[in-house]
Amino acid sequence: MKAVLCKSFGPIDNLTIEDIPNLKPSKNEVIIDVKACGLNFPDTLIVQGKYQFKPEFPFSPGGEISGVVKQIGADVKHLKVGDNVMYGSVFGGFSEEVKAKAGDVFKMPPTMDFTTAASSMLTYGTSYHALVNRANLKEGETLLVLGAAGGVGTAAIQIAKALGAIVIAAASTEEKLQFCKQNGADYTINYSSEDLKSKVKELTNGKGADVIYDPVGDKFSEPALRAIAWKGRYLVVGFAAGDIPKIPLNLVLLKGCQIVGVFWGAFFKNEAQQNTENFMTIVKWFAQGKLKAQIHGEYPLEKVVEAMYAMINKEVKGKIVLIP
Secondary structure: OEEEEEOOOOOHHHOEEEEOOOOOOOOOEEEEEEEEEEEOHHHHHHOOOOOOOOOOOOEOOOOEEEEEEEEEOOOOOOOOOOOEEEEEOOOOOOEOEEEEEHHHEEEOOOOOOHHHHOOOOHHHHHHHHHHHHHOOOOOOOEEEEEOOOOHHHHHHHHHHHHOOOEEEEEEOOHHHHHHHHHOOOOEEEEOOOOOHHHHHHHHOOOOOEEEEEEOOOHHHHHHHHOOEEEEEEEEEOOOOOOOOOOOOOHHHHHHOOEEEEOOHHHHHHHOHHHHHHHHHHHHHHHHHOOOOOOEEEEEEHHHHHHHHHHHHOOOOOOEEEEEO
């Protein structure tokens, strides 16, 4: 089978596409014939050695997978060969096959296509876990989403609207903000040209945002935190803008707020049952039309480097999906 391989940490241009042996399942595993795999910002970090998790070499990046069950282990009962499935992992997806623990694999609903399924595991899984399990976002509360036009940002907007929240979307261009409005955002802020803190205060009549969803980090985090409401919840999702910010902790004291870490990769491993329940709701909302994957583009495996550069250069609205 063909796979994108990372053999050493370094520039994404060092990725290769090679033929490697086909995979074999153990008794509790399945082999998935990959039909689509979502590209996410952590994929660009993991190949450079900048992610918190470092796989053994060689490995294939990509953790948001859809496909067809090709083989099953002897003890697998809930899946069979030929099932259309979706699977979330940390790596392994940019290949023609992937091996997965059967308990982490979900059957795709009949109404969902492979591209949509490969755009929903990490992004919608992360955003649902963040907003529901970690922030307990309530109907009528105000959510500020940074990096709102990206994959997890778009998912956060849609999930927040399904929960009945008011959404302020912050992004870097007017084109991206229009995209956010099309996905349900009530208000927008261009943080390239507007003061983030004062604009949030203005839009909330001085109260501030009840929940802040931050996959961006860097210079945006502190002004966002300064715009949080009393007893607000600040969700640390990632650091797509580059540097990990150093937050003055006196702000947390003065605001009576919480800073809450969100790491979906650890959540689905440590709390598998809760993750399954989350996805039952996510799949239901897709079927009801409350959620809809926004696809920026589909790329073959051979253009993985081009796809990654599009993400690094912040050209992407919604999701990129690789098609083996």
